[in-house]
Amino acid sequence: MTTSDEDLAYAAASGDGQAFASLLDRHYDRLFAYCFRMTGQRSEAEDLTQDICAALPAKLASYQRRAKVTTWLYRVAMNAAHDRRRKQATYAKASDGWGDWENARTAVIHETAEQIDWLTQAMAQLAPDLRDTLALVLDDMTHAAAAEVMGVSEGTISWRISEAKKALKAIKEKEDAQ
Numbered sequence: 091m092t093t094s095d096e097d098l099a100y101a102a103a104s105g106d107g108q109a110f111a112s113l114l115d116r117h118y119d120r121l122f123a124y125c126f127r128m129t130g131q132r133s134e135a136e137d138l139t140q141d142i143c144a145a146l147p148a149k150l151a152s153y154q155r156r157a158k159v160t161t162w163l164y165r166v167a168m169n170a171a172h173d174r175r176r177k178q179a180t181y182a183k184a185s186d187g188w189g190d191w192e193n194a195r196t197a198v199i200h201e202t203a204e205q206i207d208w209l210t211q212a213m214a215q216l217a218p219d220l221r222d223t224l225a226l227v228l229d230d231m232t233h234a235a236a237a238e239v240m241g242v243s244e245g246t247i248s249w250r251i252s253e254a255k256k257a258l259k260a261i262k263e264k265e266d267a268q
Contacts, residue, residue: 233248
């Protein structure tokens, strides 16, 4: 004689792992098919079915034999699908615009990296004293501090920065002309 679904559900709710496994064996394929019809995507249906199966032992405690196990199980699946849709809608609403923000942020990072790469290559073409001076000042050092480090006057640092800017501008114009 075959044990009824209701008896299996009652035993599974009491902690009988074999009863739970038997109940899943009987209904897993139908549960998955129902989830697939609700979601329309295999991977989404697999995730939803697994979520339901993971929550089922706790939910079985609330099964009261008012309906057939299959009816109750479909109701559990429908509620789980609705919960998932609500969570996805909430997530989509909360994340709206983040994609644009991330694209803009990535573009700025890429542009900044290109500018730094260009400046590094262009500085390599400068005379050593101009390159060294520019490297200090680009590191947020004041002209006075750079003068002290290099052992020259502050006016010399200012002149070197001016010459470095002219040289970099000429390099950029030459590249743009090509």
